[in-house]
Amino acid sequence: MSESIETVLVWFRNDLRVEDHQSLHKAMTTQKRVIAYYAFSPKYFEINKWGFKKTDKFRTQFLIDSVLDLKKALAKLNISLIIDLKAPESSLPEYIHQYQVETIFLQKEWTSEEKKQEEEIAQKVETSLQWERSYDQFLLHPDDLPFSVDQTPEVFGNYRKKCEKEVSVRTLIATHNALPVTNLIELETPLPKLSDLGLEDIDLDARTAFPFKGGTQNALDRLDDYFWKSKKLSYYKNTRNGLIGPDYSSKFSPWLASGSLSPKMIYWEIKRYEKEIQKNQSTYWLIFELIWRDYFKCISLKHGTKIFKIGGILNRKYPWNDSQKIFEQWANGQTPEAFVNAHMIEMNRTGWMSNRGRQNVASYFAKDLKMDWRIGAAYFESQLIDYDVHSNYGNWMYVSGVGNDPRDRKFDVRWQAERYDPQAKFQNLWLQKTLF
Numbered sequence: 001m002s003e004s005i006e007t008v009l010v011w012f013r014n015d016l017r018v019e020d021h022q023s024l025h026k027a028m029t030t031q032k033r034v035i036a037y038y039a040f041s042p043k044y045f046e047i048n049k050w051g052f053k054k055t056d057k058f059r060t061q062f063l064i065d066s067v068l069d070l071k072k073a074l075a076k077l078n079i080s081l082i083i084d085l086k087a088p089e090s091s092l093p094e095y096i097h098q099y100q101v102e103t104i105f106l107q108k109e110w111t112s113e114e115k116k117q118e119e120e121i122a123q124k125v126e127t128s129l130q131w132e133r134s135y136d137q138f139l140l141h142p143d144d145l146p147f148s149v150d151q152t153p154e155v156f157g158n159y160r161k162k163c164e165k166e167v168s169v170r171t172l173i174a175t176h177n178a179l180p181v182t183n184l185i186e187l188e189t190p191l192p193k194l195s196d197l198g199l200e201d202i203d204l205d206a207r208t209a210f211p212f213k214g215g216t217q218n219a220l221d222r223l224d225d226y227f228w229k230s231k232k233l234s235y236y237k238n239t240r241n242g243l244i245g246p247d248y249s250s251k252f253s254p255w256l257a258s259g260s261l262s263p264k265m266i267y268w269e270i271k272r273y274e275k276e277i278q279k280n281q282s283t284y285w286l287i288f289e290l291i292w293r294d295y296f297k298c299i300s301l302k303h304g305t306k307i308f309k310i311g312g313i314l315n316r317k318y319p320w321n322d323s324q325k326i327f328e329q330w331a332n333g334q335t336p337e338a339f340v341n342a343h344m345i346e347m348n349r350t351g352w353m354s355n356r357g358r359q360n361v362a363s364y365f366a367k368d369l370k371m372d373w374r375i376g377a378a379y380f381e382s383q384l385i386d387y388d389v390h391s392n393y394g395n396w397m398y399v400s401g402v403g404n405d406p407r408d409r410k411f412d413v414r415w416q417a418e419r420y421d422p423q424a425k426f427q428n429l430w431l432q433k434t435l436f
Contacts, residue, residue, distance in 0.1 A: 004100060005032075005033050005099075005100070006032040006033065006100075006102060007032060007033040007034075007035060007099045007100055007101050007102065008027045008030050008032050008033070008034055008035075008101065008102060008103045008104075008105060009027075009034075009035050009036070009037055009095070009096065009099070009101045009103070009104050009105070010023050010024050010027045010034065010035075010036045010037070010079075010104075010105045010106070011023075011036075011037050011038075011088075011092070011104055011105070011106040012036060012037065012038045012067075012070065012081075012259075013038075013106070013107060013109065013114070013259075014107065014109075014137065014257065014258060014259045014388075015107040015136055015137065015259035016038075016063075016066045016067060016069070016070045016214075016215075016216070016258050016259045016260050017070065017073070017216045017259055017260050017261065017262065018070070018073045018074060018077060018175060018216070019172075019175055019216065019262070019265060020172045020173045020262040020264055020265050021136065021173060021262075022107075022134035022135075022136045022173055023105035023106055023107060023132070023134050023136065024036075024105070024176070025173050025174070025175075025176055026105050026132060026134070027103075027105040028077070028079075028176040028179065029176070030103070032102070033099075033183055033185075034079050034179060034183060035079065035080055035082065035095075035099060035101075035185055036074055036079050036080065036081045036082065037081070037082045037084065037088075037092065037095065038067055038070070038081060038082070038083055038084065039083075039084040039085075039086065039087065039088040039091075039092070040063075040067075040083070040084070040085050040192055040197060041084075041086070041087040041088060042085070042086070042087060042197075043087055044060075045060070045197045045198055045199065048378060048382075050327070050375050050378050050379070051324070052331075052378075052379065052382050053199070053382055054378075054381065054382060055381070055382060056199065056351075056382045056383055057194055057199040057200055057201075057202055057351075058202065058350065058351025058352075058383065058384075058385050059351060059382075059383070059384060059385045059387055060194060060197060060199055061194060061202055061214075062213070062214040062254055062258065062351070062385040063214060063258060064191055064192065064193075064194070064214070065213045065214030065215050065218070066214035066215045066216075066255075066258045066260050067081075067083065067191060068191055068215065069214065069215025069216055069217055069218070069260070070215070070216070070260075071083070071191070073216065076178060077176065077178045077179060078178050078179045078180065078181050078183045078184050079179060079183060079184070080183075080184050080185045080187060081189075082095060082187060082189050083189040083190065083191055083192075084189065085192055085196070085197075087117075088117055088121060089117050089120035089121050089124075092121050093121055093124040093125050096121075096125050096129065097125070099185070101129065102128075102129065102130060103129070103130040103131075103132055104129065104130070104131050104132065105132045105134070106131070106132070106133055106134075107133070107134060107135075107136045107137060107259070108133035108134055108135050108136070110300070110301055110304075111300065111389050111390075112305055112308070118131070136259075136262070137259065137262070137263075137297065138263065138294050138297060139169060139263035139264060139267055139287075139290045139291065139293070139294050140163055140167045140169065140291070140294055141170055142298070142301070144167050144168070144170070145163065145167060145298070146162055146163070146166040146167065147162070149298065149301045149302050150302060152298045152299060152301070152302045154313075154404055154406075155404065155406055156292065156295050156404060159291075159295050159298070160288070160291050160292075160295070163291065163294075164291070169264060169267050169268070170264065171264075171268075172262075172264055172265065172268060205349045205350050207346075207349070207350070207429055207430065208346075208349070208350040208352060209243075209244065209245055209246055209248070209251075209346075209350070209352055209354070210246065210251055210254070210350060210351070210352035210385065211246060212246075212251065212254075214254065214255070214258060214260060214385075215260055216255070216260045216261065218255075218260075219252070219255035219260045219261045220261075222250075222251060222252070222255075223252070223261070223265075223266065223269060226247070226250055226251075227269060227270075227273050227277075228273075228277075230247070231277060231278075232247055233250070233270070233273055233277075233282060233283060233286065234277070234278050234280060234282055234283070235282055236249070236250060236282040236283070236285055236286050237281050237282040237285040238282065240285070240355070241354075241355070241356045241420055242354065242356075243354050243356065243357065243420060243421060243425075243426040244425060244426055244429060248354070249354070249355070250286060252266060253386035253388075254385045254386040256293070256386070256388070257385075257386045257387060257388040257391075263290045263293065263294070266286070266290065267287060267290060270283055270286055270287060293388070293390075293391055295394075295404075296390040296391045296393075296394030296395070297390045297391075299313065299390070299394055299403075299404060300389070300390040300393070300394065307390075307393045307394065307397060308374065308393060310372060310373075310374060310402075311402055312397040312400065312401075312402025312403050313397060313402065313403055313404070314401075314402050314403070316401065316402045318370070318401070318402075319370065320370060320371065320372040320373070321369065321370050321371050321372065322371065322372045322375065323371070326369055326371060327371060327375055327379075330344065330361070330364075330365055330369060330371070330376075331344060331348075331379055332344065332345075332348070333345040333348070333430075333431075335364070335369075337364060337413050337414070337417075338417070338424075338427045338431060339360060339413050339414070339416065339417035339421065339427060340360060340361050340364050340413060341427075341430075341431060342426055342427040342429070342430040342431050343357035343358075343360065343361050343430075344361060345430045345431070346430050347380075347383050347384065348383065349430075351383055351384060351385040352384070352385060352386075353384065356416070356420055358380075358395070359395075359399060359411060360411050360413050360416050361376075362376055362380075362395070362396055362399045362400070363399045363400075363409075363410055363411035363413070364411065364413050366396075366399060366400035366401070367399075367400070367401070367410040367411070368410075368413070373396050373397070373399075373400035373402070374396075376396060377392055377393055377396040380392055380396070399411070
């Protein structure tokens with residue numbers, strides 16, 4: 001056992017940054033030894049009940065990049081990061097015991113897998129262990145909303161208007177000065193490679209619209225380029241439905257999903273941009289999208305495990321199909337619809353798909369093929385580098401008719417292709433025979 005030193009632990013999950021980080025800030029002000037922990041749990045890389053990996057190679061590589069960046073940033077603060085390749089519920093209690101951890105600081109999560117994980121750990125450690133949870137993934141803090149969680153409006157427009165009128169975005173949390181070098185612990189837990197996690201290596205496809213890597217530094221570089229160097233933020237609303245290339249949208253979502261960026265970091269940079277460069281519909285629209293992201297988190301908070309049920313939050317009964325053959329045709333881009341196929345192939349080759357593409361392929365899967373929407377949601381979870389549990393399942397419910405769309409719309413895929421890809425440039429890019 002380690003020597004008796006008062007120690008606290010920061011458990012990182014989907015909050016892989018040191019900037020604007022409530023849990024880290026609280027831990028560093030305790031005047032105790034601070035250690036950090038992140039787990040690549042084997043459960044994340046198992047084959048799920050639908051027959052594919054829960055987390056595949058593109059999202060995993062992005063996470064590996066993000067954890068590497070986090071490790072470097074923590075090292076500058078003289079904080080050691082334990083990188084675990086075991087399930088936290090099996091090995092985190094051992095680290096808690098070894099380092100005599102008194103308090104765990106962590107981002108508050110409320111979906112079932114995370115809650116179960118925390119409960120299993122709590123059962124294996126001393127009852128005196130303190131858990132200090134903080135909401136750290138919202139633009140608008142839940143405590144500041146003008147309604148309780150149970151009163152969250154079921155229509156986004158109502159939520160947005162009330163929040164915009166009555167709620168202010170909190171200021172950024174200051175980054176703490178580095179702790180003494182004596183805070184470091186002696187350990188060597190190297191980062192895994194994809195092969196260590198049972199995944200194939202990645203061949204970067206030159207056609208990708210997301211050629212970026214994970215980590216806060218890469219996120220800040222992207223933000224600087226999109227806002228200040230190119231000033232493409234000024235045109236965001238006009239280009240956000242694009243399909244080809246890195247600059248038709250901000251591309252911030254993967255860093256938001258991993259927590260390498262906080263929504264507040266983006267918001268306050270937008271506000272600075274509006275003050276120094278320009279304020280227009282495009283600058284507002286990026287904030288609008290951050291509010292949408294918050295909304296699905298509030299819906300998840302309100303409805304709990306219903307977001308994972310086939311009937312969704314509306315408890316609607318539809319005659320869903322679960323044909324393995326139909327799923328594989330959709331997943332592999334082998335449907336009768338070229339627009340759907342091109343988007344699925346793009347995701348399979350790069351881990352990225354545009355917002356326009358996601359709405360179309362999801363609507364086609366649920367409304368045309370009448371497939372169990374949860375299979376599609378799980379496939380997105382596996383493939384997309386910007387997978388976020390609340391946005392993913394919230395959006396899939398929305399387009400499948402079991403969520404928060406009051407009009408229960410269905411996308412006309414061919415009309416969408418004619419409008420957003422009129423010269424079929426995107427379809428030709430991904431359906432061509434030549435492999436890059």
